[in-house]
Amino acid sequence: MPELPEITVIADQMNRTLKGKRMTKEEVLQPKILNMPEEKFARMIKGKTVESVTSRGKWLFVKLRPAYLLLINLGMGAELLYFSPKKSDPEKKFQFRLTFSDGSRVTVHFWWFGYVHLVAEKDLVTHRMTASLGMQPLSKGFTFQNFMKLLRGRKIEVKTFLLDQKNVAGIGNVYVQDILFRAKLHPNRKISTLSAAEAKALYASIKTILNRSIRLGGLAYEPNFFGHKGKFDQSKFLVGYKTGKPCPECGTLIEKVRTGSTASYICPKCQV
Amino acid sequence: MPELPEITVIADQMNRTLKGKRMTKEEVLQPKILNMPEEKFARMIKGKTVESVTSRGKWLFVKLRPAYLLLINLGMGAELLYFSPKKSDPEKKFQFRLTFSDGSRVTVHFWWFGYVHLVAEKDLVTHRMTASLGMQPLSKGFTFQNFMKLLRGRKIEVKTFLLDQKNVAGIGNVYVQDILFRAKLHPNRKISTLSAAEAKALYASIKTILNRSIRLGGLAYEPNFFGHKGKFDQSKFLVGYKTGKPCPECGTLIEKVRTGSTASYICPKCQV
DNA sequence: TAATCTAACAACGA
DNA sequence: CTCGTTGTTAGATT
Numbered sequence: 001m002p003e004l005p006e007i008t009v010i011a012d013q014m015n016r017t018l019k020g021k022r023m024t025k026e027e028v029l030q031p032k033i034l035n036m037p038e039e040k041f042a043r044m045i046k047g048k049t050v051e052s053v054t055s056r057g058k059w060l061f062v063k064l065r066p067a068y069l070l071l072i073n074l075g076m077g078a079e080l081l082y083f084s085p086k087k088s089d090p091e092k093k094f095q096f097r098l099t100f101s102d103g104s105r106v107t108v109h110f111w112w113f114g115y116v117h118l119v120a121e122k123d124l125v126t127h128r129m130t131a132s133l134g135m136q137p138l139s140k141g142f143t144f145q146n147f148m149k150l151l152r153g154r155k156i157e158v159k160t161f162l163l164d165q166k167n168v169a170g171i172g173n174v175y176v177q178d179i180l181f182r183a184k185l186h187p188n189r190k191i192s193t194l195s196a197a198e199a200k201a202l203y204a205s206i207k208t209i210l211n212r213s214i215r216l217g218g219l220a221y222e223p224n225f226f227g228h229k230g231k232f233d234q235s236k237f238l239v240g241y242k243t244g245k246p247c248p249e250c251g252t253l254i255e256k257v258r259t260g261s262t263a264s265y266i267c268p269k270c271q272v
Numbered sequence: 273m274p275e276l277p278e279i280t281v282i283a284d285q286m287n288r289t290l291k292g293k294r295m296t297k298e299e300v301l302q303p304k305i306l307n308m309p310e311e312k313f314a315r316m317i318k319g320k321t322v323e324s325v326t327s328r329g330k331w332l333f334v335k336l337r338p339a340y341l342l343l344i345n346l347g348m349g350a351e352l353l354y355f356s357p358k359k360s361d362p363e364k365k366f367q368f369r370l371t372f373s374d375g376s377r378v379t380v381h382f383w384w385f386g387y388v389h390l391v392a393e394k395d396l397v398t399h400r401m402t403a404s405l406g407m408q409p410l411s412k413g414f415t416f417q418n419f420m421k422l423l424r425g426r427k428i429e430v431k432t433f434l435l436d437q438k439n440v441a442g443i444g445n446v447y448v449q450d451i452l453f454r455a456k457l458h459p460n461r462k463i464s465t466l467s468a469a470e471a472k473a474l475y476a477s478i479k480t481i482l483n484r485s486i487r488l489g490g491l492a493y494e495p496n497f498f499g500h501k502g503k504f505d506q507s508k509f510l511v512g513y514k515t516g517k518p519c520p521e522c523g524t525l526i527e528k529v530r531t532g533s534t535a536s537y538i539c540p541k542c543q544v
Numbered sequence: 545t546a547a548t549c550t551a552a553c554a555a556c557g558a
Numbered sequence: 559c560t561c562g563t564t565g566t567t568a569g570a571t572t
Contacts, residue, residue, distance in 0.1 A: 001546040032571075075548075174546080273560065400564095
């Protein structure tokens with residue numbers, strides 16, 4: 001389940017590695033991931049060149065020349081891997097593979113499912129899944145003032161709010177655990193009940209937790225573009241996935257509770 | 273319940289009448305319609321000048337100088353009326369009144385409820401209710417191609433789709449009746465089952481029905497900015513509110529049916 | 545365990 | 559009854 005930190009790392013690696021490469025072949029073993037019939041996709045992508053790779057939330061934006069974008073969402077726990085021209089190792093199982101003119105390849109192995117959408121640059125605004133993405137929490141525009149504007153008038157629970165990609169893009173059920181713990185907020189707290197200080201703590205927590213993971217290269221169980229794992233391992237989690245372990249702040253045992261349809265790991269004493 | 277045609281007419285009248293006027297006083301008898309505390313609203317709006325008035329869907333956009341917008345939604349059957357400086361008639365009941373420096377006034381009388389929101393120009397994109405508005409059905413951008421993009425992949429029922437302001441802005445439960453009849457579509461038809469011809473008929477019907485009402489000055493039971501009613505009366509409806517009358521196409525008696533939570537008037541023979 | 549979208553439904557507003 | 563929005567939930571998806 002790659003979230004913003006993992007996707008940021010992969011986008012950066014893809015950008016450095018794929019820039020300028022020309023696509024010569026694509027294979028799609030799971031046509032449902034596409035936003036068009038497979039034949040059309042094959043026809044349109046052939047011969048295009050990678051201009052840059054960036055990310056927004058959990059989406060990868062592969063900018064192509066001429067004037068197209070390949071939008072990739074890895075869904076739940078997909079692996080996106082690079083194979084250099086020399087490396088003739090047989091690729092692992094994949095649902096999607098791109099081959100470049102120099103012989104290098106990129107494979108995507110979806111664990112459950114995901115999206116590989118090809119969109120003309122001029123139609124990007126009509127691509128609903130990316131057009132509705134909210135603020136980028138590590139961008140310049142993510143100021144406390146703008147974050148407060150986002151919160152105003154909302155009655156939703158804070159965890160549901162954070163997981164909704166239309167509000168803030170890139171947070172999933174992994175990082176949200178420690179983001180809430182660090183802000184001392186219970187997942188079920190209503191946004192409308194947050195004090196200014198709590199909102200500020202939440203704002204800071206989002207940036208701190210995500211930035212730290214990027215610095216560590218992402219989660220230890222998620223392979224990056226080159227198949228290497230990140231350094232954000234179990235020991236780095238504060239309360240996430242730490243059921244029965246002591247809270248790092250007060251020693252109270254961490255509980256796993258169901259909140260809505262997702263699992264939450266909380267310190268029942270610190271998070272209110 | 274004013275819809276796009278009525279709001280378009282009012283916006284045009286407001287634009288011609290209020291341009292350049294400076295606001296000197298506001299009265300709010302129902303503070304819930306505002307997006308901020310009343311005192312703040314009073315302080316911020318005082319002294320501002322009307323630059324222009326436009327509309328999007330069922331929303332009025334009153335552009336103010338300096339750099340603010342007054343966003344008004346009349347909700348269900350509100351009346352928005354102008355009183356000239358000379359006219360000293362006591363205004364009818366109202367929940368909101370603006371007074372201008374020349375002595376003219378604008379009143380809003382909400383029958384149920386509505387919104388009067390003041391937003392800084394730079395914050396317009398964060399105003400959720402207007403930021404999420406869909407296509408403007410009478411704008412240049414409302415091409416058949418763009419309409420088709422909107423339909424692609426949707427499984428929703430056609431009436432629900434049309435009433436959702438995030439798709440097309442400005443259609444309510446009045447005009448939707450004849451829009452569907454003219455396109456020969458039953459309100460419960462799923463978007464995904466529409467043929468290209470049916471989609472085209474729907475597209476054309478939206479424009480025809482709305483344009484015709486604007487030409488007639490809106491509905492006969494909705495007063496415009498000057499308190500005059502439109503010419504779109506009972507006789508102009510095709511099937512809307514015509515329970516028991518013959519269908520203008522085939523003579524079958526028109527039925528009133530419940531579709532979801534709203535009432536629909538349909539020709540059971542023509543609309544499939 | 546994990547993600548996203550859609551649609552249907554309920555609650556709310558005064 | 560009407561309108562419009564918000565949030566919640568269920569279902570679907572290889």
